[in-house]
Amino acid sequence: MMNQGNTDTPDRQELFLGTLGDPVGIPVIAVSYPQGVAFAGTAGLTVTITTDTVAEVRQTENVIAESRYGNADNVVMTGAHLDSVPAGPGINDNGTGSAGILETALQARNLKTKNKLRFAWWGAEEANLVGSTFYVNSLSEADHAKIKLYLNFDMIGSPNYTFGVYDGDDSAATGAGPGPAGSAQIEQVFLKFFAARKQATAASDFTGRSDYGPFIGTGIPAGGLFTGAEVEKTADDVTKWGGIAGVAYDPCYHQACDSFTPERDGADKAVYAQLRKKYKLVGNVNTFALDTNADAVATAVATFAQDISSIPPRPAAAAARSAPAAVDVHGHAHF
Structure with missing residues (x-):
């Protein structure tokens, strides 16, 4: 290969x-x-x-937590992958997404929401979406139908960031096309949030590289945020979000320097010196990007926790799904 x-x-x-x-x-x-x-x-x-x-x-685990309150037939699911690549600790990929949804779950633990909240930290995403794929494929038809939407957060603090929002309606007309019906409405919640913050956004394509893949592949609408990986920032990007053109959104993507001490762990010292002049970084994480996106995570979860009327009903799954014997695919840890 x-x-x-x-x-x-x-x-x-x-x-x-x-x-x-x-x-x-x-x-x-x-x-x-x-x-x-x-x-x-x-x-x-x-x-x-x-x-x-x-x-x-090898064995891995998904960690799943569900709220005490809310209609169990209307599940708002939020996820982020918990693993990193073997090369490094993954402070941005995906410590940022995992931390962002954990804080949202902690803050929401006492909310009496109208809809059920479910949070997932996926195992083995870097090994081809193993954890999320197993979970979705193991759902019964009835449980699959109860998940009304899925929100995915994979890399939300890239040091040379962009504010990417998954392109639910394919308005950018590039790549994989739109998500399932309802994905456009999820995108609009995020776009409204960033507009209120007077922050520009970029359309992020559903490339299938993260854990939304198994959900949209089976008809569940999805959305989420992405601050960029190995692709280089353009001059146009710099006018929107600052930073350095010609440098990757995350110069340490899938490397040992995706850590709290990037320069010590092999990052280009000159590049990170420039980044630190333009942004406040904690290790390989841009604190402004993470803080803003964490608010966006909370906003979307809170919005759909109370109202999913904008999400159209979807047809029943073509075939029932059944879990393998002796496997607890949910593993709910109730708040």
Whole structure:
């Protein structure tokens, strides 16, 4: 497996941990993009590789909490992935999203909401959305129908941030297209929030790279926030949010320096010196971006906790889902 090379950032050029999704019966090797190009461009090439590989099944967990109050037939679900890549601790990816929804849950614990609130911290997102996919696929048809919408928060404090809002109606007309019916209405809640703060937003495509994927794939409307990863900030972005053009939204994306001490852990010191002149950073987290997005998280959760009338009803699932034997897919920890 060769890296994809779609940008010049190290994450898309260098050696990487490829994701297969399921076990396979042969060794799998990853190579950098330049090495892959060299292999592909050499006629009659024969390569001999010696590997020391391990294939094993590992266990992970989803952490799910549900409110005491609210109509159990109308579930407003909010999620963020709890894991990071093996390369680093993931202070931004996804410590920010996990912390943002945790604080919202803590603040909401005594609210007598009209609708049921459910919060999920997903396991093994970086290994191909394993935790969220298992959860959604394990729902019965009845339980699936009770989830009226899903809010996803993956990286909401990128140091060279953008205020990305998932493009529920595909108004940007790029990428994967709109989300299921109701996704546009979720997007509008976030756009209204940022407009009130006089903050510009960017349309973030449903690329399938985060835990909303299994939800929208089965017809559940979704929305959320994303402050950017390996893509470089443009000059137009700088006019909207400040920062540094030509530098990734998160220069430490999927690296060891996504930490509380990025420079010590390998970040470009010159880049982070510039970022610290323009923004207040705590480690690899932009505090303004995180604080603003945390308020947006709380606003959306509180809005739908009381009123989901804007979300249109959806057709019943085509086939019932059943949980595997001896597995508790919910694991609710009641507040």
